[in-house]
Amino acid sequence: MESIPTTPQLLKAVTLTHVRYQRGDSLGHFLAWVSLIPVFISLGGFVTHFLFRREIQGLCFALGLIFSQFLNELIKSSVQQSRPETCAALEMCDSHGWPSSHSQYMFFFSAYFSLLCLSGTGDGAPSRRSRFFIALFPWPTAILTLYSRVYLGYHTVAQVFAGATLGLFLGVLWFWIVNNLLVDYFPFIEESAIGRFLYIKDTSHIPNVLKFEYDSARAARKKLATD
Secondary structure: OOOOOOOOOOOOOOOOOOOOOOOOOHHHHHHHHHOOHHHHHHHHHHHHHHHHOOEHHHHHHHHHHHHHHHHHHHHHHHHOOOOOOOHHHHOOOOOOOOOOHHHHHHHHHHHHHHHHHHHOOOOOOOOHHHHHHHHOOOHHHHHHHHHHHHHOOOOOHHHHHHHHHHHHHHHHHHHHHHHHOHHHHHHHHHHOHHHHHHOOEOOOOOOOHHHHHHHHHHHHHHHHHHO
16 A cells, blocks of 8 residues: 655744855855854853843843844834845744844844943943944954845845844934933842842942952952961
8 A cells, every 4th residue: 555645844944043044155155254253242242241241231231132123023013014025045034124123133232232332330441542443343253144135035124224224223222221310220129138148239330340349359368468
């Protein structure tokens, strides 16, 4: 008795690091890595920050990015705008494209990071000029990420600009909320049971954190040597 052929199940890739480019395209290869910058920031930057720094300001930064991405998915599922025709080759036609989540992520991150530097909140930069140059640091990668999503065929120009605009707005808004409203609750979080258990701290009131930690480390070593 002949067996009835079964239809193979369709498989779907995890899109977190699944970025495609045309074989032999060196620029596309470079931009594919650029598209992964949000992943590097999330897993490498914020996870490392929490493990080694435990700063409330950094935790608020990360929570803002999570909320921004959640809002992005909510808008995408509501608007349901298709990706460009190139989505077929990228196996991305089953997801929506407006607004671009990569662009939104990078412009939120860049806006919040820049405002954090320019405000001088607990930084170690010795001058306004230094803070200004540090504040410019994420913007080239944000613009490259925006360009990469169009070049690689994942989004249209309108979709990446929509994501960038929304990310910029949310980044500025969240920075204002954190540093004008939520900052009053930082001492409470720091002194709470979970704050003390996880060593969560706030150093935003310290003018130069690098110098403070350097001086504290030296003082602790000298005290240890004299005991």
